[in-house]
Amino acid sequence: xxxxxxxxxxxxxxxxxxxxxxxxxxxxxxxxxxxxxxxxxxxxxxxxxxxxxxxxxxxxxxxxxxxxxxxxxxxxxxxxxxxxxxxxxxxxxxxxxxxxxxxxxxxxxxxxxxxxxxxxxxxxxxxxxxxxxxxxxxxxxxxxxxxxxxxxxxxxxxxxxxxxxxxxxxxxxxxxxxxxxxxxxxxxxxxxxxxxxxxxxxxxxxxxxxxxxxxxxxx
Amino acid sequence: xxxxxxxxxxxxxxxxxxxxxxxxxxxxxxxxxxxxxxxxxxxxxxxxxxxxxxxxxxxxxxxxxxxxxxxxxxxxxxxxxxxxxxxxxxxxxxxxxxxxxxxxxxxxxxxxxxxxxxxxxxxxxxxxxxxxxxxxxxxxxxxxxxxxxxxxxxxxxxxxxxxxxxxxxxxxxxxxxxxxxxxxxxxxxxxxxxxxxxxxxxxxxxxxxxxxxxxxxxxxx
Numbered sequence: 001x002x003x004x005x006x007x008x009x010x011x012x013x014x015x016x017x018x019x020x021x022x023x024x025x026x027x028x029x030x031x032x033x034x035x036x037x038x039x040x041x042x043x044x045x046x047x048x049x050x051x052x053x054x055x056x057x058x059x060x061x062x063x064x065x066x067x068x069x070x071x072x073x074x075x076x077x078x079x080x081x082x083x084x085x086x087x088x089x090x091x092x093x094x095x096x097x098x099x100x101x102x103x104x105x106x107x108x109x110x111x112x113x114x115x116x117x118x119x120x121x122x123x124x125x126x127x128x129x130x131x132x133x134x135x136x137x138x139x140x141x142x143x144x145x146x147x148x149x150x151x152x153x154x155x156x157x158x159x160x161x162x163x164x165x166x167x168x169x170x171x172x173x174x175x176x177x178x179x180x181x182x183x184x185x186x187x188x189x190x191x192x193x194x195x196x197x198x199x200x201x202x203x204x205x206x207x208x209x210x211x212x213x214x215x216x217x218x219x
Numbered sequence: 220x221x222x223x224x225x226x227x228x229x230x231x232x233x234x235x236x237x238x239x240x241x242x243x244x245x246x247x248x249x250x251x252x253x254x255x256x257x258x259x260x261x262x263x264x265x266x267x268x269x270x271x272x273x274x275x276x277x278x279x280x281x282x283x284x285x286x287x288x289x290x291x292x293x294x295x296x297x298x299x300x301x302x303x304x305x306x307x308x309x310x311x312x313x314x315x316x317x318x319x320x321x322x323x324x325x326x327x328x329x330x331x332x333x334x335x336x337x338x339x340x341x342x343x344x345x346x347x348x349x350x351x352x353x354x355x356x357x358x359x360x361x362x363x364x365x366x367x368x369x370x371x372x373x374x375x376x377x378x379x380x381x382x383x384x385x386x387x388x389x390x391x392x393x394x395x396x397x398x399x400x401x402x403x404x405x406x407x408x409x410x411x412x413x414x415x416x417x418x419x420x421x422x423x424x425x426x427x428x429x430x431x432x433x434x435x436x437x438x439x440x
Contacts, residue, residue: 038298040291040294044291065280069283073282073289073290077293080294080297081297144272147269148273151270155270155273166270170270170274171273171274171277195227195230198230198263202263205265205266205269206262
């Protein structure tokens with residue numbers, strides 16, 4: 001099941017992320033205030049609360065574990081250096097962090113337009129990969145892994161703006177409103193980017209398949 | 220609803236709240252009789268499954284622990300520097316305040332001393348003036364006070380202190396030129412500021428050859 005508590009995009013108000021109840025003293029804005037005064041534990045709590053969602057977003061956008069790590073680090077470095085950058089009137093701490101992450105991702109993509117294929121590793125150094133289930137034969141596992149690789153490559157091949165819309169609305173499963181809020185774009189722009197992104201993605205996936213279904217139907 | 224419209228709405232059909240119910244019903248009706256759009260929907264559903272699988276693949280992804288370590292290190296360094304910086308700023312302000320205080324006190328002291336000096340001078344001047352006035356008054360006609368500058372030889376001699384009035388018929392008048400300070404030797408008050416002035420006086424010399432009285436004489440030139 002998808003974890004809701006760490007998803008910055010789901011964070012409507014500070015400290016109320018997903019379904020998890022957070023003690024009033026542990027609200028994001030209060031943690032940030034404490035961190036600005038030098039409370040390391042408050043900073044660590046804030047980091048742990050948001051790093052997963054930011055890391056996943058960066059990872060899905062860049063396709064690079066190293067790049068995602070660098071981006072997450074940059075985001076929190078910014079928070080350490082300029083905690084006063086946060087303005088409660090402009091949104092939640094989660095939204096601020098996501099905004100910084102988004103900028104860093106775009107810069108990263110400009111610098112390195114095409115990363116090598118994602119090969120994510122777990123903390124212990126093992127590959128994340130696909131979890132083998134009892135019903136899977138090795139052949140099926142290889143096939144599925146190959147297909148995942150193709151899907152990942154197709155997503156990473158999308159232009160950055162379309163990719164962002166696809167990552168947010170399809171992989172992160174944000175609503176259009178949430179995506180619009182996070183990117184600061186009108187909802188129509190998100191819909192339009194998503195429409196074009198989906199079309200490109202679909203075409204790419206169809207092309208990668210041995211038997212394109214639409215072509216078959218057209219015939 | 221035509222194929223183009225359905226194509227636009229297909230990805231939103233299995234998404235809650237993304238399409239309104241009327242559009243959804245129209246699209247479903249179209250899909251039931253259009254094999255091209257039905258194939259498109261099937262393709263999209265497959266793609267969405269794959270995207271979902273891709274999403275699940277990275278669902279548990281987290282930044283490595285080393286990121287937190289680096290950030291904590293940076294946090295500590297940053298805040299240690301900030302504390303030191305803040306202490307330096309406080310110390311600088313304290314020093315500046317102390318310097319201003321010392322300056323203010325010195326200035327106040329200097330002004331006080333100057334005022335005191337001016338007061339003393341004023342008092343000395345007024346005392347001198349008072350002395351001169353008193354001397355003038357003592358001299359009656361003003362012939363030998365410190366402020367005397369002119370006299371006449373109308374015969375108004377001032378007896379010298381300590382002399383006994385004597386027969387003056389045979390006394391002689393002797394005109395001498397001397398410094399004003401010499402009047403002091405005759406027991407008369409002298410204005411110290413004008414002590415160096417040269418004056419002409421007439422001395423009334425008695426039979427015994429000692430001056431009995433004195434008067435200022437007009438300068439001849």
